[in-house]
Amino acid sequence: MTQTATSPPVLHTQITFRSMQPEDLAQAWQLSKDLAWPHRLEDWEQMLALGNGFVATTADGSVVGTLLWWQWGTQAASMGMIIVSPAWQGHGVGKHLMALARQALPGYRLHLNATSAGVPLYEKSGFHSTGVVMQHQGNVSTVPLIPLPEGCRMRPMGAADLGAICAMDQAALKLDRSALLLRLMEDGRGILVDSEKGILGFSFCRKFGWGQATGPIVALDQTFALPMLAYWAGTCAGQFLRVDIPQDETVAGLLDQWGLLRVGSVVSMVTEETENDTSAQSPTCFALCSQALC
Ligand SMILES: CC(C)(COP(=O)(O)OP(=O)(O)OC[C@H]1O[C@@H](n2cnc3c(N)ncnc32)[C@H](O)[C@@H]1OP(=O)(O)O)[C@@H](O)C(=O)NCCC(=O)NCCS
Incomplete structure (x- = not known):
């Protein structure tokens, strides 16, 4: 069906909305490639395997709209792509894709990271902004090791650590991302920092987009997060690495020095705030898994 500037499409007669199927992923991938987004087909496959989606299609079956969402427990979910x-x-x-997703998630607290193009739509859909996420990426140059405090050590993550890292992730994000963390353990590389007192932080690095991505990085504070970030950057020296961080000038400054320059930002948005955890030992998220998955 041809469209011209003088004959705008009539949504209800020309577009069909339905659940996304694995067969739709090649066309969905094309939509993200047309925007110069870096996702590989494998990244789309992984995201759909962890969640659900809707597509908008024209009469000839062309996919012209996508939305993915992920349920993190029974009360919170995120949306992306x-x-x-x-x-x-x-x-x-x-707007219709958003309405379908909201219907599928009644009563859920919703999270997403919005491009500037998306903000007006999300504001009209009941989201408000909570902060900024900065996208850093590039070919990693030399990275000095950042030492851990005495009594702490960094080690590879093992299957037995899953429960502890899920608990730490949930305390930091107020989302039950166990399924995501299990998948990252299988597909990526995980490390953690521990001491006699237990786990002080954990992080992952995996193949994503144009190279590698590190995240999530969750830790009790920067003392434990920065050595893990430096470790991953060091293991990716000479390669393309991406990291999405909540706005933080210390972390951003280090990334710049290592060749991981800030190339953009998105706005974190929610439908409902969670209560701030005021306890001193509450963990913090220092790097997202990805903009879509939060
Ligand atoms: C963001 C995007 C998904 C919006 O989809 P869309 O189909 O064009 O949006 P809709 O036509 O449903 O518009 C929904 C509402 O948002 C408003 N809106 C959409 N884009 C807007 C803009 N750039 N400025 C102001 N308002 C805008 C519309 O006016 C409409 O409100 P209304 O119903 O009260 O008039 C689309 O522009 C897009 O794919 N952009 C590129 C990819 C991207 O950045 N996606 C967001 C990722 S987080």
Whole structure:
């Protein structure tokens, strides 16, 4: 069906909305490639395997809109990969995809990271901003080791650590991302920092997009997070590495020095705030898993 500037498409007669199927992923991938987003087909496959999605299709079966969402426990979920092809933007496709996802997640607290193009849509869908996520990436140059405090050690993660890292992740993000962390253990490399007192931080590095990505990095404080970040950057020396961090000038400054320059930012948005944990030992997320998965 052809569209011209003088004959805008009529959404309800020309577009069908349905659940995303694995067969849709090649076309979904094309939509993200057209935006110069770095995701590989494998990244889309992994994201759909962990969650659910909707697509908007035209009468000839072309996928012109996508939205993925992930349930993290029974009360919270995140959304991402919300894309409408340029020819169909501004005709309510994004709004309808959001409405379908919200219907599928009744009563859930929703999280997403919004591009500037997405912010108006999400504000109209009941989201408000909570902060900024900075995207750093590049070919890693030399990275000095950052030592851990005495009595702490960094070691590879093992299957027996899953329960402890899930608990730490949940304390930091207020999301039950056990399924994601299990998948990262299988597909990526994980390390943690521990001491006699227990686990003080954990992190992952995996293949993603144009090279490697590190995240999530969760730790009790920077003393434990920065050595893990330096470790991953060191293991990726000479390779392309991406890291998405909540706004933090110390971490951003180090990444810049290592050749991982800030190339963009997104706005973190939620439908509902969680209560701040004021206990001194509450862990913090220093790097996201990805902008889509949070
Ligand atoms: C963001 C995006 C998904 C929006 O989809 P869309 O189908 O064009 O949006 P809709 O037509 O459903 O618009 C929904 C609402 O947002 C508003 N809106 C959308 N884009 C807007 C913009 N750039 N500025 C102001 N308002 C905007 C619309 O006016 C509409 O509100 P209304 O119903 O009250 O008029 C689409 O522009 C897109 O794919 N952009 C590129 C990829 C991207 O950045 N995705 C977001 C990732 S987080």
